Amino acid sequence: MPSGRSxxxxxxxxxLHRLVPGRRFLLAGVELPNEKGELGHSDADVLAHAVIDALLGAAGIGDIGELFPDTEPAFKDTASMPLLRKAFERVKSHGWRVVNLDCVVTCETPKLLPYRETIRAALADALETDAVMVKGKTNEGLDAIGKGDAVEALAICLLEKL
Ligand SMILES: [Zn+2]
Incomplete structure (x- = not known):
């Protein structure tokens, strides 16, 4: 690699997480009011988990299951945003910074729009960049997501090393 090039x-x-009554609905640590919330070993924050995998994938240093195994009792009901920060520390220690992050969250309810900027800002703060986008979609009533029984998150992230 020529010097000076990035x-x-x-x-x-x-x-993806199942949605069940009696659980909180969290996106990047932001709680949205909803009849159902994400089921999982940790707090099941679907967006935080997708972003962690995008970061680790871009840096080429494994995945969320390797870093934070869901068989580990310490991660039971644990908050996922501190895990995201930990994953980002690991990514930074390899010399990377985030160029930008783009995300799509698909669920039938709740509507993301009123919370979108808060969610976006939470991710921007954790990743030390303002170049973060979050979009909400529905599945038009189709499949488990469309029936309100699941929520899915996709995240794509560009990293840069000088
Ligand atoms: Zn997850």
């Missing part, structure tokens, strides 16, 4: 790597993350 290297860029892209990473993709995807996650």
């Amino acid at each position: 290297m860029q790597h892209i990473g993709l993350g995807r996650d």
